[in-house]
Amino acid sequence: MKVIGFIGPSGTGKSHRASWVARERGTDFIIDDGLLIKGNQIIAGVSAKKESTKIASIKRALFIDKKHTEDVAKALVRYNAQSLLILGTSDGMVETIAERIGIGPLDEKVYITDVASEYEIKQALATRREQGKHVIPVPTFEIKKDFSGYFLDPLQIFRRKGKGSYQLVGEKSVVRPTFSYMGNYTISDYTIYQIVEYVTSNIPGVSKISRFRAENRPDGIYIEMDLILIYGYTIKPLLREIQEKVSEQIKHLTALNIQRMNVVAKSLVVENKK
Known part of the structure; x- marks a missing residue:
């Protein structure tokens, strides 16, 4: 070699x-x-x-x-x-x-x-x-699974090919290590809950969250929640939609990596028709 x-x-x-x-x-x-x-x-x-x-x-x-x-x-x-x-x-x-x-x-x-x-x-x-910034020579999506909570931004690298023309050479990820002199920061479990509550409250078919638990481990977040759903919605596609939307918003707002999200349809309520 x-x-x-x-x-x-x-x-x-x-x-x-x-x-x-x-x-x-x-x-x-x-x-x-x-x-x-x-x-x-x-x-x-x-x-x-x-x-x-x-x-x-x-x-x-x-x-x-x-x-x-x-x-x-x-x-x-x-x-x-x-x-x-x-x-x-x-x-x-x-x-x-x-x-x-x-x-x-x-x-x-x-x-x-x-x-x-x-x-x-x-x-x-x-x-x-x-600024305490470090570069890792891989795209952000490649290290999401290995990093939790300290992404700064992706960095796209271009090379000039000619006048006014550029070629994308690659994408790198900019991170701040946990030992950085910039100091540590913490996102509380209650903040995660508030994000989840807001997202689920805007999904048709969800009445409310009856139980919520978030565990922030070094490799990412583990979430468990029980939901009260509204009668008349197809449950399995609804739970999948909840997982996808909650995961998307938590990653977008916190850069934390979600390792697992268990969602349980605990009970149903019937909406009164006026």
Whole structure:
């Protein structure tokens, strides 16, 4: 396997340029902050940016955890990867990652200064320092399942093809890690309930929520709710509609990942006809 190191200090824009550097060297496989990425998909690993402390984040990025390392190594074999781009903050970091995964010495090293100007690097550092933003080189929908509660926005990357013409190179996701100096934030279960109550109250066929429970875990939200429905509506399609609309609004308003939503039709009421 051909192993390429992409090296530069933290916050200088490596992840932003990773897809382009990989494409220029003929590889679809990237290791970035604990994740193994193929094209626009995460195929193995756990993101260091999901860790709750900076120390834990460093350990994750360096593949200290045995199971994490084995999962990524097995995925490289399973996908028959012929080349791989490894991102790191130093020569030693990328060499350590390659050694731990068992893929041998590096064949090539690319430095951030080779692909970005001094001005671009300064801009990237300022964004990291002032806004706490980090880029992951995959679309937002690909990491929704792995991240819960700290998305900022998707970033679309274009390349100029000619005068007034641009080509979409790829989409990346901008996140703020939980260990960011910007601090933590919490969305209470009652806030989730208020969103759910508002959504369901505007769905024809729903009378009210009789029981509601939301559990906010590290991997996302688990919701259980009992509903009183109005007699005369087909129950199964109605419950499916409730799940879809509630899920859509919670994701849109909070960026939280819903892992499970159990909806129970507890009872029926008959509306009085005037």
